[in-house]
Amino acid sequence: MGAEIRVEGLAKSFGRQVVWRDVSLTLPAGEISVLLGPSGTGKSVFLKTLVGLLKPDRGSVSVAGRDITRLREHELYDVRRMFGVMFQDGALFGSMSLFDNIAFPVREHTHKSEAEIRRMVMEKVDMVGLLGAEEKLPGEISGGMRKRAGLARALMMDPQIVLCDEPDSGLDPVRVAYISQLIVDLNARTGATFLIVTHDIASARTVPDNIGLLFRRELVLFGPREQLLTSDEAVVRQFLDGRTEGPIGMAEEKDAALVEEELARLTDASSEVRTPPPRLLPGPGITRPPRWEEIARRQAPSPAHQEADA
Structure with missing residues (x-):
């Protein structure tokens, strides 16, 4: 079963560059959460902070009730074993077969027999x-297959938490759809907590239970999927709709007067009732954990949306 991650008042800087000032959120155990944001807002830095590879300037990161910012190195190692990480580029060793790549974490961190390792890898x-x-090499397979191999390796130690850094980058829309369905299926099978960093809006609309958005060194919003997808926050609407009008510019921030002028032209569109698309469900034959029914009730359309649909 997955573990809860609770982040409180997190701040991080590199010299004079402030990454974020005060980030607080809770990743519910066993659920899929997505973290969105323009490039350069510190999403990958956030992932590294969760596993203790980077230490925040302030704040706490509690994994299953243990604040990793206060742990010694040997204690931190124990917590890291709760994580599986799927890297953006797969991070596969080019000279190793997929089998050996996937087996690598178990060979490196356990004393299991080769027979047991083979059973785990094939599973x-x-x-x-x-x-x-x-038995193929990474260079002999497609980008989508390399992503899946990276995901298999992330699952090898049966982690309670799986972090996915841009799992859909570099893939065509069809392969993105396959990866999205695979993540939903794996979440249902394993019960692990998933956190996905992505720029893919289609995936963000249909895959997660919860969505967060980072912008201007702050967490703009984090909560159930439908809360962000129906939000009237200007930066949320601009990011989800992929338009140039709004607070996000080429250099991330725009002049305040220009933003007001652009948003004034969009007032009619912002009054529309937005209904989130249906969430992806696990594939045939995959049993959904009981928590899915709780999430379905929590994400049921509000009375206002039901009236509007009628």
Whole structure:
């Protein structure tokens, strides 16, 4: 089962460059959360902070009730074993077969026999749909297959928390849809807590239980999927709609007067009732944990939306 992560008052800077000032959120155990934001807002830095690779200037990160900012190195190692990480580029060793790449964490951190390692690898290879490709080299397979291999490796230690850094980058829309469905299926099968950093709005609309948005060194919003997808916050609407009018500019921030002028031209559009698209469900034959029913009730359309649809 997944573990809860509670972040309180997190701040991080590199010299004079402030990444974020005061980030607080809770990633519910066993749920899928997505973190959005323009480039350069510190999403990848946030992932590294969660696993203790970077230390925040202020604030706390509690993983299953343990504040990792206060742990010694050997204690931090124990907490890190709760995590599996899927890197943006797959981070596969080019000279190793997919089998050896996926087996790497278990060989490195345990004393299991090769027979047990083979059983574990083949189980994970089957889960991500790569049976028959395990002896291929990373250079011999497609980008989508490399992503799935990276996800299989992230699952090898049966983590309670899975972090996915841009799992859909560099993929065409069809492969993005496959990866999105795979993540939903794996979440249902394992019960692990998933946090996904992505720029893909289509995935963000349909995959997660919760969504957060980073902008201007702050967490603009974090909560249930439908809360962000129906938000009237200017930066949220601009990011989700992919338009140039709004607070986000090429250099991230715009002149305040220009933003007001642009937003004034969008007042009619902002009054529309927005209904989030249906959330992806696990595929056939995959049993949904009981928490899914709770989430479905929590994300049911509000009376206002139901009246508008009528």
